[in-house]
Amino acid sequence: MKVVGIIPVRYHSTRLPGKALADIGGKTMVERVYRQATKARVLDKVIVATDSKRIHKVVKGFGGEVRMTSPRHPSGTDRVAEVASKLKMPSKSIVVNIQGDAPLLPPQMIDQLVKPLLDRPDLDMSTLYHQIKNHRELFNPNIVKVVVDKEGFALYFSRLPLPYLRDQETFDYFYEHIGPYAYRKSFLLKFSRLSMGKLERAEKLEQLRVLENGYRIKMVETKYDCIEVDTPRDLEKVREITKKLRNHRVHRG
DSSP states (O other), X not given: OOEEXXXXXXXXXXXXXXXXXXXXXXXXXXXXXXXXXXXXXXXSEEXXXXXXXXXXXXXXXXXXXXXXXXXXXXXXXXXXXHHHHTXXXXXXXXXXXXXXXXXXXXXXXXXXXXXXXXXXXXXXEXXXXXXXXXXXXXXXXXXXXEEEOTTSBEXXXXXXXXXXXXXXXXXXXXXXXXXXXXXXXXXXXXXXXXXXXXXXXXXXXTHHHHHHTTOOOEEEEOSOOOOOOOSHHHHHHHHHHHHHHHHHHHHHX
């Protein structure tokens, strides 16, 4: 295996408990994420990583691959690292951390994300971004902004609008960070052992741990986006989009 996608999923969510098993057009959210991920051309395997027996049973039920993990992990990245550490893969192989709450995930995003690591053995980590186009996104602290250097590496991530525009009114400088992440297996295991730093603690953004420790993150610009389900309103929005897509396919057929 060269590239493995791992979907960290837990049952207890602060804002929307049990969302992984929420019904979306006849399928659970975790199944929809899994099936979208398997459409990515670069992935040799997709695995769900969970500490929930209920989720484990559901994934097995639809024929997916699933591994149980420790319930003590503070983040999805730690859950992904546990599963990756047990896979018989070379240290330079690639692990993709795929959000378990993105049921409309475009598989092309995974292909774009992984390409730099396939092309360049010197890269350890990559993630995605695209341009912010309105003030609502710019000033929403739940939308993470990223500043990128000339070579396409992240300079900083923040919940605030960065950079500060002293003399201009334009969106040309503002970019949104889009999950998921891709890592070399060896770097993922190293990253999971690093201590949380001041910047990560302040912004509550674990990718800042990478920058604080002097490592680089390759940023890949994408035209794609996907809705992450964090609230009941997000869930209803995804259900409505899924219904429209299904009706469109029926009419075309």
